[in-house]
Amino acid sequence: MFRPIRVLKFGAVLYLITGCASGGTAHDSNRTDASATNAAVHATATITKTESRFTAPAATPSIQAGSSTPGMSGFTQDNGQLKPDIQAYANEVARTRNIPQRELEALLRNAQYNTTAVRLMTPSKTRIRRSWVTYRERFVEPVRLKAGVEFWQQHAKQLSQTERQYGVPASVIVAIIGVETIFGRYTGDFRVLDALTTLGFRYPDASRPERSQLFRDQLADLAQLHHEKKLDAYTVTGSFAGAMGLPQFMPGSLLRYAVDGDGDGRIDLLDSPADAITSVASFLRYHGWVPGLPIFAPVQLPAQPQKLVAGGIDPTLNWQTLVENGATIRSDAKTMAWKDHKLGVIDLVDEPRNTVEYRTGTPNFFAITHYNRSYFYATAVTELAEALAKRMTRDQERQTN
Numbered sequence: 001m002f003r004p005i006r007v008l009k010f011g012a013v014l015y016l017i018t019g020c021a022s023g024g025t026a027h028d029s030n031r032t033d034a035s036a037t038n039a040a041v042h043a044t045a046t047i048t049k050t051e052s053r054f055t056a057p058a059a060t061p062s063i064q065a066g067s068s069t070p071g072m073s074g075f076t077q078d079n080g081q082l083k084p085d086i087q088a089y090a091n092e093v094a095r096t097r098n099i100p101q102r103e104l105e106a107l108l109r110n111a112q113y114n115t116t117a118v119r120l121m122t123p124s125k126t127r128i129r130r131s132w133v134t135y136r137e138r139f140v141e142p143v144r145l146k147a148g149v150e151f152w153q154q155h156a157k158q159l160s161q162t163e164r165q166y167g168v169p170a171s172v173i174v175a176i177i178g179v180e181t182i183f184g185r186y187t188g189d190f191r192v193l194d195a196l197t198t199l200g201f202r203y204p205d206a207s208r209p210e211r212s213q214l215f216r217d218q219l220a221d222l223a224q225l226h227h228e229k230k231l232d233a234y235t236v237t238g239s240f241a242g243a244m245g246l247p248q249f250m251p252g253s254l255l256r257y258a259v260d261g262d263g264d265g266r267i268d269l270l271d272s273p274a275d276a277i278t279s280v281a282s283f284l285r286y287h288g289w290v291p292g293l294p295i296f297a298p299v300q301l302p303a304q305p306q307k308l309v310a311g312g313i314d315p316t317l318n319w320q321t322l323v324e325n326g327a328t329i330r331s332d333a334k335t336m337a338w339k340d341h342k343l344g345v346i347d348l349v350d351e352p353r354n355t356v357e358y359r360t361g362t363p364n365f366f367a368i369t370h371y372n373r374s375y376f377y378a379t380a381v382t383e384l385a386e387a388l389a390k391r392m393t394r395d396q397e398r399q400t401n
């Protein structure tokens with residue numbers, strides 16, 4: 001289903017962990033904190049633009065058995081059997097996911113400890129100063145713009161159809177795929193089974209048990225996908241954190257939100273751009289995208305907006321609260337529909353320049369933060385989408401003149 005392509009660069013590797021995972025509270029504008037949770041794969045459904053949010057699939061309970069022990073390596077004993085805590089994990093996954101015990105044990109015995117995944121996931125000892133400007137320049141740049149226009153032109157029919165069906169602009173779908181993998185150039189060549197088992201049972205930071213838990217749950221999702229013959233867990237490759245395909249979906253997101261966009265009866269997020277395009281739109285709709293709303297509301301914030309920044313990946317303010325705190329509508333506002341929805345004030349910090357930019361996000365901004373929790377990420381996607389749309393319009397005007 002998936003074929004290996006060069007290792008995903010560290011700057012973008014953790015994105016889908018955040019996007020395909022649920023939960024989390026406070027944000028950090030430049031964090032690459034993972035978040036990638038996420039029983040059958042959803043079939044394509046006709047979605048009207050009047051719908052504001054879909055009912056997401058019921059969350060699968062976390063696997064309680066198993067634990068992470070940093071510093072250890074293999075997962076089996078000298079006799080070839082699984083180590084006791086991993087055996088307990090296998091027992092619970094087999095029972096709760098209805099997977100034959102032997103099938104699951106064979107899969108886990110085949111997993112190999114990956115030292116590179118551990119090294120890349122190990123927290124840096126030096127704090128990196130957050131810079132919105134630097135982050136933006138990494139993604140809103142000539143290579144992605146050129147490749148994005150080409151991808152858009154090549155898949156214009158599928159993008160147009162998906163935009164009509166899901167209400168997610170083609171520009172946003174293209175931008176996410178561009179930020180994640182530069183349209184398939186960097187999808188990762190780590191075996192996902194090795195990455196998830198390593199990070200689930202040998203996560204390098206003992207102070208973050210919730211992180212290893214996330215990867216153990218993703219490993220259970222991978223095993224379920226394998227059992228349902230939706231991928232081959234022995235061969236599927238992705239980023240060092242287990243994200244796969246053009247849009248870098250974690251196993252849980254592939255299981256719950258991915259869509260068969262080309263109608264061939266299977267979901268292939270690497271070799272089928274149609275599947276990747278439709279799956280990105282599906283993910284955003286299930287996480288609160290509202291058709292027709294802007295990503296940022298045309299709001300003039302008060303002089304001291306920092307008190308309005310709540311953090312997190314869900315909007316919590318209403319328009320009346322913003323007005324009471326001194327916010328006004330900008331003169332360039334083209335629609336007022338956003339006033340009827342929850343909003344959130346976000347901060348884009350640039351520590352080297354000692355500046356902070358504040359914006360007002362609509363539910364559509366926060367839908368993107370479910371893809372990746374970083375406010376930097378969601379804003380970069382937005383600005384890349386805007387730049388791509390302008391280029392497409394310019395090219396179309398040139399062709400008609």
